Amino acid sequence: MKATVSRPRSAWVEVDLEQFARNWEILRKEVPASVSLMFVAKDNAYGLGAVPAARVALDHHADSLAVFTLGEAQELRDAGITAPILILGERLAEEVPHVLELDLEPCVGSIEVAEAFSKAARERSRPVAIHLKINTGMNRFGFSWRTVDSWGQRLRDLAGLEFCGALSHFAQSDELDKGFARTQSGRFEAVLDHLAAEGIRPRWIHHCNSGGVLDLPDAHFNRVRVGLLAQGVYPSEVCRRIDGIAPVLSLRARITAIQALEAGDTVGYGMRWRAEGPCRIGVLSIGYGDGYPRLRNQGHVLLHGHRVPLVGGVTMDALMVDLATVPEAQIGDEAVLLGSQGSERITVQELASLRGTVTYDVLTGLRGRLPRVYRGGIGDGSPG
Numbered sequence: 001m002k003a004t005v006s007r008p009r010s011a012w013v014e015v016d017l018e019q020f021a022r023n024w025e026i027l028r029k030e031v032p033a034s035v036s037l038m039f040v041a042k043d044n045a046y047g048l049g050a051v052p053a054a055r056v057a058l059d060h061h062a063d064s065l066a067v068f069t070l071g072e073a074q075e076l077r078d079a080g081i082t083a084p085i086l087i088l089g090e091r092l093a094e095e096v097p098h099v100l101e102l103d104l105e106p107c108v109g110s111i112e113v114a115e116a117f118s119k120a121a122r123e124r125s126r127p128v129a130i131h132l133k134i135n136t137g138m139n140r141f142g143f144s145w146r147t148v149d150s151w152g153q154r155l156r157d158l159a160g161l162e163f164c165g166a167l168s169h170f171a172q173s174d175e176l177d178k179g180f181a182r183t184q185s186g187r188f189e190a191v192l193d194h195l196a197a198e199g200i201r202p203r204w205i206h207h208c209n210s211g212g213v214l215d216l217p218d219a220h221f222n223r224v225r226v227g228l229l230a231q232g233v234y235p236s237e238v239c240r241r242i243d244g245i246a247p248v249l250s251l252r253a254r255i256t257a258i259q260a261l262e263a264g265d266t267v268g269y270g271m272r273w274r275a276e277g278p279c280r281i282g283v284l285s286i287g288y289g290d291g292y293p294r295l296r297n298q299g300h301v302l303l304h305g306h307r308v309p310l311v312g313g314v315t316m317d318a319l320m321v322d323l324a325t326v327p328e329a330q331i332g333d334e335a336v337l338l339g340s341q342g343s344e345r346i347t348v349q350e351l352a353s354l355r356g357t358v359t360y361d362v363l364t365g366l367r368g369r370l371p372r373v374y375r376g377g378i379g380d381g382s383p384g
């Protein structure tokens, strides 16, 4: 992303880069030293800001990055980041030259794509480092574990490919039942054995996302791919907790207007909330247009250390809260919509369950319209 002149806004995402660095320090101690840490920085590092997050991760034990699109990779390269970058998913033919130009390590999940990279390698007279993506049951991307007999040998005969890695992806790693995860790992290991018999021994073997990092230590191989957990957010309620890992991102907004209501007055579109008596309503200039869930008479924000309820429906640009329990509240006061204030906390899980979705979706849903303010590190924003 091009740096733009930042103008003040009364709602913002705050990123605590010190805590982010601490999370990486803790992860490094948690995972055996023989296991490399890859930072999954796709989708703007789940809203943190890909460039500042990648810099901090690389300074604190991550040795490689993963993204999903060429544009995401370009943003990192333009910022001068030279670390290895894995590009997840599968490439179409027209993307192949861009992968080489940006010096990326592509996932390859079919013979046709392997041939395209092999041809490109021969044309430039230099090998292309690829990661073999193995489909062990997710059934999204990758060579099928079932047919390794046929594709394993064909791969071996392709010139110009350096087998830098082999990976698979869990369909379920963060639930209590690890049955299918273990089935997938077994299939992955069988494929690796088969490839070794063909003389293909990739350097980096990786299967784990955050859920696997926490709960499937037998599947760490020599690299893990960490996205959500580095944010201090857990992929589910049931996976293992690690002491000291804490959230990095918070969502904040200042009160921009206050309305005095009489009994019977209503709030917002559809008149969905009605005052029972005289009351004060605080307005925060943040709404579903920023990725905040479109709730109705549901949810809370933190103000002066209290949980204060939302009233009426969340609009595109604003939401309203009942100030009954915080008579001291005034225009300019800072509310926390996600994160902690005093001893109260609103978690990503809380917002996710209000919205009927997963934590990933809440974080990546916070729009670019919200400025990012970085605390405690080498960010590209300044406190608002």
Ligand SMILES: *Cc1c(COP(=O)(O)O)cnc(C)c1O
Binding pocket: 040, 042, 088, 169, 208, 209, 210, 211, 225, 226, 227, 228, 229, 235
């Ligand atoms: C997004 C993604 C990850 C990271 O998952 P987290 O649960 O956020 O750690 C790892 N591997 C692949 C293939 C992914 O698409």
